[in-house]
Amino acid sequence: MAISEPLSAPRAVRRTRSTQVRRQRVRAAWLFLLPMLVALALVAGWPLIRTFYLSFTDASLANTGGAQFIGFENYLLYYEGTWYGLLVDPEWWRSVWNTLFFSVVSVSLETFFGVIVALILNAEFRGRMLVRAAVLIPWAIPTIVSAKMWAWMLNDQFGIINHALMGLGIIDNPLAWTANADLSMWAVIMVDVWKTIPFVALLVLAALQMLPKDCYEAAEVDGINPIKVFFRVTLPLITPALLVAVIFRALDALRVFDVIYVLTSNSTSTMTMSIYARQQLVQFQDVGYGSAASTLLFLIIALVTVAYLYLGRRQLGGDS
Template identity: 85%
Template structure:
């Protein structure tokens, strides 16, 4: 009896042939994937990884742009240090915290507006009407224009002396005198947000439109037969189905918004009312030639973006899991 059991145990423990082949194929696919990804990972390590490591290193030194070779290690003094009864460093600089607030405000407001307008534009472009192809091509023009070009174009149009925006608003009687949209603190941030929304809303609309094109028609036909209001169909059917595409659009736009530099720098330069974290770091690195201090600001910017990305992906995954359980 025991002999029979001893002979049968290895056979029972042996995995089925189909499962073994499946595991072997999976391992081959993983090896093939790493083989194809290896050149890209090496290039990414050289192009992005090495400069990032040097930035981390310089943030703990007193490096100067005039002579990087004579940098000395000073610990966390560029970040925060208490000396002579006062706090010094990036974390004690009120201008840095103002730039953090400006960047967060810009990111939240601009990305929110881009999502709303992007969904509206995508819904319009998804409808059947004459000349839809031309309209789709025209909508993508702002996104196709380089950011520097579009920012400079808007800087001319928003100019308080010869800008066409002031001219049109005065023609229709909305304002009585020209407004310095990019110079006055109460208008400059909203001017920057408006330009960014105009520039990148087509990107969100393109991703949402691609998701709308993939939706099944049966749900909408059934809703039309049942006489369900279109708004209810949108919030109960369309929006949940396009949520994955919206998440991709939001995370891409959020990353771009948190590291925004070009559009703000072209429109308002180093103004503290609109200064972003990237502009603050650039000012320390280039204008003040303090590589150590600027590298500390750049490192903090990297950590903030990384934490925001991880938090958003975690919350988005939880939301999708809750939606799937429901």
């Protein structure tokens, strides 16, 4: 007993000092984050809270100040044997399906081709820096500009896409890429994938540049197939960068508005949740109903984000 007491005293002192240092770091972190949190609360917090409130009112664009509180009627209302509201609106659920379909397909294609482009740019060849700069051009072009550019290229009368396909003998007649309900969604996805592949490729390329060379040299000496090396070594090591790229692209895809609105306007075949909310708010001037759609859009994006981050954390062993 006499020996254990002197040994436990320094240990307790170290534990106390470690706790104090940790508290100081946490306090300093909150101090540095405070200006950003205040600015975020003013810029985003107040409009978000007001949108939540307006979703429970009958506000219109001409009279937001005199809005009356109506509870959940914008979301769901049973009146004279019939259900009304956003949750039973077929156009709303069609926009939800369009958004999810667009997000899943576009993000999947962007991830697949982004990894391929990153692997090509990571290889040693002459003029690699010039190719890297050229690949970033689609990402550097503003979305509105690129969407308008593609709208001209996809035009069924004078678009260069139809002209090229007809010249190659792939199609016999011009296709209405943005007007045909069967083609418009795929046309929008194609434009979005073209623009955002460089973003995924850039993040993956940065991860590839940081990979250790020893394991690749050992695999080359052992004569292991390059495809097996990619799936067993490269892909697990770049997974964190891929998760970051996918979550950022998923967030953009779920709230997509500009590229679809420029190409197809209010077409029901491509209408997303953001376009639906804008239609209710601006075109129909129903601020309460539009705010309800915006609120559900926010909740869906938040739910998808939390679920993806949780699954990604489990995949990376973050719980341990």
